[in-house]
Amino acid sequence: MSNKIKVLLSRVGDTNFKAAFSNIRADARASHRLTPVVACDTFLSMLKYGCAFSDYHLFHFYEKNASQRAAFLTLTENNRLIQALNNVAYRPVFEAKTRFAREFAPYLHRDCLLLAGSGDNEVLAFLQRHGVVFAKRDFAFGGKGVKRLSVGDFSGEEALVRYLREEKYDLIEELIDQHPALSAFCPTSVNTVRIATILDGDEIAVPYAIFRCGRDGDVDNVSSGGFSANIDPVSGVIISSAMSRGEERCETHPVTGAVFRGFQMPMWDRVLELVREAAKICPEVRYVGWDVAYNHDGPLLVEGNYHPGHMAFQLCDLTGRKHLFEKYLK
Template identity: 35%
Template sequence: MSRDVAPIARLKYLLRRLTSFDPRRVWGFASQIAKEQGKWAPRVFVDMLVWAALHDTAYIDYYEADFALLSKSERKTFMTSLIQHHLAQAVNDRTDVLQFENKITFNRRFAEYLGRDWLDLDEVDAEGLRAFAEKNPVFIAKTPVGREGKGVFRYEASEVTDWNAFRDELRDKGQRLIEQRIEQHPYLSEYCEGTVNTTRVATFFDGTKVHVLMAAQKFGRGAVSDQFTWGGFFTMIDENGKSFGPGHTGKHKSRYETHPDSGKSIVDFEVPMWDRVVDLVTRAAQEVPTVPYIGWDVAVGPEGPMLIEGNWTPGLYETRVSATGIRTGSRARHRPVIEASRR
């Protein structure tokens, strides 16, 4: 049994699981795993229940990390969503995390790290919006609170004929945050020009040192966002900013040795200006010491990296053995935050 989650947190998790248990959903996962990996569905079904009850592994985690292909010792090297959620709840201040949940609040707090213009639609009239769009003919509108790329939209100023009506439309849709469109590094544009391909970096600030716990490179398919909900995929990144191997979606059986649209190599990918990316998140991680465990989304532009947002629950990114052949997860690198959660 994992010792990385406090007993009371595990008990609450088990109670939630019992009250929401849907055997048809679990059987659906087991059947899909059996079909994709040549396993016997009933055995997978029972194994999923055991690892959910005793090893802090949600059914979706079991599927996405290919646990059916891993030994018990190999599985224990992987992070799970329950462990990550427990860590975030244990070390991050419940009030101060609000600075990260709202994108407008985040932009104000981390203004020096953004590298782009933006405005709050509630603070400008239609003429102010039009003036912003004249400088930024293609711009991004976001709802202040949203996850997984939902609530992110791209507009072209040339298509707007009535700025008063357009401003009212954006406000009615809740798209209050207006941002300059990011120009990404030419190397990243070679992979997918139509989407800003961002790097997720999880950090933990122990009060003295910032630890880089995990990094993943996300790739888009031409949509406004590189998230899975928009067709994106990712590859894990090592401590030198280089790809671990082929990319995958984590949501179904997939393997990308090259980008499916551009043909650029995923296995040979290196994050441009990696040292500057690490420096950026290291500085940003110390801004709010009461929220030490953060997953940063970083875009790298021609002149350097810039923050997109910070997620106080960093998001679960792990390799898949079926896609990469790698049988070791990132839990060991999370030791600093795991130890801090026990204090």
Template identity: 30%
Template sequence: MSRFSLAPRLRYLADRARRIDVASVIERAREASEQHGKAVPVVVVDMLWSAGRHNVGFQDYIDYDFAILTKAERDTFMTHPVSNQISQQYDHPDYRHLFHDKAEFDARFDAFLKREWMLITEGNADELRTFTERQGTIVVKETHGQAGTGVHRYHAADVADWTAFHAELLAKKQVLVEEVIRQHEDLAAVCPGTVNTTRITAFFDGEKTHILAIAQKFGRGAVSDQMSFGGFYTMLDENGHSMGPGYDSHGHVHVTHPDSGFPIADFQLPMMDEVRAFVDQVARVVPQIQYVGWDIVVTPDGPVLVEGNWGAGVYENKPSVTGIRTGHKPRYQAAIGF
């Protein structure tokens, strides 16, 4: 396969240069300085050089402890700018809307959701009531929300006026209604109050689906396991076993789950053979979108699909937490050929 085209990278770098927030860079440099004992000016220069020359995002630099890594070690880490280049080159613009719009996504991937869902429209308050009372609890989403925004959980027992409830959701554009996923007991053992998703970043080359990285996210009892809801993640190895404690982008490290006390390094994702086969199946539904971050949940009956992210983002190892000083970039390079 060819290398990335130069034009998108130049546009990306130019856009970053226009939007650079010097105060934010210095703040991040101070964070690295305090954690790793490096002088702030040295870190600032290194961050800017890494961004301009090596496609390293400022937050990547902090999250993956670049201040303590050698150049050879840094070169093994996937970064957000590189991930963005992959997305731009291998995810066809004409098909991205199927992943942007959650309602369109549910319709296209309905067979893999393995749960009931409906759309709120004008005049279907009775349908909403029937659906919600049958389920007991529902999850409602905005069709274009990101990072857990616009996701809410409602209980039928709390609704007194169904017409008003329907009108409220419609006005807030919270129109995608889904059945709550029942997760596998091994996931519930870590956090039973949140459906804990597994982010599997994969590349479909037209014949084979390559699993590039696996991150297990854990919530804190809220409707979402995203960091904005207090969630965190741990990287899993190719066999689905945790590579160490959990962490987030806010400096929090969790050796055990703060609520359940479960040792994060002991976690094993169940049904890995089924998970691999499932990811291969969903990757073939829209083959024009080759590079995707798939969010799945393992249930007692096997994996189910939550959503797909064509702008896959990056989940990586954190050396200061795991003691592992290498990342996943070689897997990306072997699969994609850059």
């Protein structure tokens, strides 16, 4: 119990109380209970289930009973899972985009250039080959630090090189020529599958998969306004409605009209083969959330996540899926 209290106190210390109590008041209205009652229930749930303020609010704990709450993988349990399965010394393999590009080069299937080790002439040649590129910074998350740049928006390749140096980008990549089936959801973003793998001895489990697409921008992250929907990891079929920031839920994309539920992800057997092969490259990190995109020829890796989140795959249908990880939590 003392460890739970320590975690609770540290979490409270890191909390944005304005946002937290705004959520508590919203939950009180939704559940037709007094705000102090919901506030007490929130703190007790944090202690009992290891949830964060945001877990209680976004997972709708205010309308769930004890067994339903216990079914969710919460923030504390997700952190414990990662500590148990992943060696922190290898975290930079995944979080430094330049290192990831080197280690997983056979699975990227696109032209990439590390800026720190490249002269201006090499960068110029890259820009002449690819007039539009994605520029990325190491250790950036949630779609931040990623920008789509076109030579046409500058006075020439030399001006773009100067911009890349001045803005301290670390990596540029060829634009992914996205598969038309995925472009149908949002043609302006690279729409991806987040698919998790757990290396368990000689076996590689795939506990969940999520489809992510943009709304009308360059990135597909929910935190940047995009949508996510659950995929059946066996068949590759989308099995839920889509959810966006602010708990907006929809069956069809509000801009393009593409239907989420029932969509069959292309070449799913090749996606599973790709992530299972990639999972063997760094066995010291057993639990990885892979971001997979499609070009016209098939799936390719965008990046791997050392610290997969616990929210999206439980949020789309508000269903707890801790059972997928029980054997590793023990």
